[in-house]
Amino acid sequence: MGGYSTINDKNFKVIGKPIKLKFNGITLSGFEGQSIAALLYSKGIRGLRNSKSGDERGLFCGMGVCYECAVSVNGITGKRACLEPAKDGTDVRSLDYKTPYNPIPPIISEYKIDSEKTYDIAIIGSGPAGLMAAKTLIGKGLKVVIIDERLGLGGQYFKQLAKSHSFENKSLNDYQYRRGSELIKQVQNSDTEVKLGSTVIASEKISNNHLNISLLKNEVMELINAKRIIFCTGAYEIARPFPGWTSPNIITTGAAQSLLRSYRLNAGKEIVIAGNGPLNFQLAAELIDNGAKLKGVIEASPNPFPFKTISLIKSMFYDPNLMIQGSTYLAKLILNRVPILFKHHVNEVFGKNPSTIKVSPILDGGKLDINKNVEFSADTLCVGYGFLSNDELPRLLGCKYEYKETGVSKIICD
C-alpha cells in the first residue's frame, strides 16, 4: 500500500538518471534527484523506524523539522530521509530505538575558518522572504550569502520540481512554480553566494558588527562570518495530536504537497485531509487534478455559508485573486462530490490497511461531541492546522521574544 507515482502525466517527465539503493537489504530502483523518503514512498514503503513501543514511524513534516523520518544512511544514523538525496549504491536502514546513535563526527580538519570572507548579510532560509531579501540587498551592492539546508532554493511555498523531474509543458500555468522559478533565477544570476544542503548548527555574536555562523554539510563543518543575519526560516505546520496520530499513514499537508509538487507523487490513493485553512483546500484540489480519490475534507472552522456570505463578498474587494483561487478549489471539491465537514476534528485514527479515521463535531466551547462520530476509510490522512514561526535560531542567539497567550512566540527585538 502507500503512495503511488503520477510521473507519467503529460506536464512532467522524469529526467533523473536511474539509480538503485538498498533499504534494509532490499534493492529498490529510483531516480537521481529524489529524496530517500520520496523514493521509498513511491514504492509504498512508509515505515522508516520503530518507536520504543514498536510502532512504525515515517515521513511526517516532509521538511526536516520533526525527525520522524530518521534512518541510517551508509552506517550514519539520524539522517533525515526527507532531506537526504537518494544516491546510487546507498545502504539505507530503518532505525529502532535500540539502534546505537552513530553520527559521524564532523571533520574538524576541514573546519574552514576564512575570516577574510565576511559577508555583509547572511540570509538563513531561501523561501520567498529569503529570495526577495537576497535580490534586494545584492542590488544595493552588499556581499550576500543565502543558506538553506534543503537541496533547492524556494522553501515550502516556492518549492520547485526536484532534479528527478522537469516540466514537459512549458506553458504550465502555476503561479507558485512560475513566480518561484523567476525569483530563483534572479538570485542565481546575481552575485549572491548560495549554500544549499548546509545546516546552521551554531552561531555566536562576536561584536556588534560581527557574527559567526557554523554550518554542517556532508559531515564537514564550515565557519562563516557576517555583519548581520536575516532570519527567513519560515514556519512549520501545527499538527494537533489525537490517538493514532503517529501512524506513518498520517503526514502533514505540507509533506503531501512536497511529494506532489517536487516529486510528482500522490500521498496516497484514497486520502482524507483534516485541519484548518486554505492550504488544505489547495492540496485537495491539486490531488484531485492528479488522480487521487479525496474521501473527505475535515475543516475545523464553521461553514462560512450562509452567515458569513457578506464578509466573503467584502473580501472580494480586498484580494479578489485570492478569493477567486479559494472559490476554484471549493468548486472543484463540490464538482467531485468530496464530502466537506465544517466544524469537525479528527478524534481517532486506527488500523493500517486502510486506516479508519473517526471525526467528531466540535461543540461550542471547543470540546468534541464523540457521540456523533463520522468514519472514513482511507490509506492516507493529511493534517494541517496552520503554522508556527520557526524562530529557534534568533532565540538561541539571544533575540528577545515574548510568548503570546496562544503559546506562539514572537521576536520583539533584534
Ligand code: FES
Ligand atoms: S524531518 Fe523528515 S519528515 Fe519531518
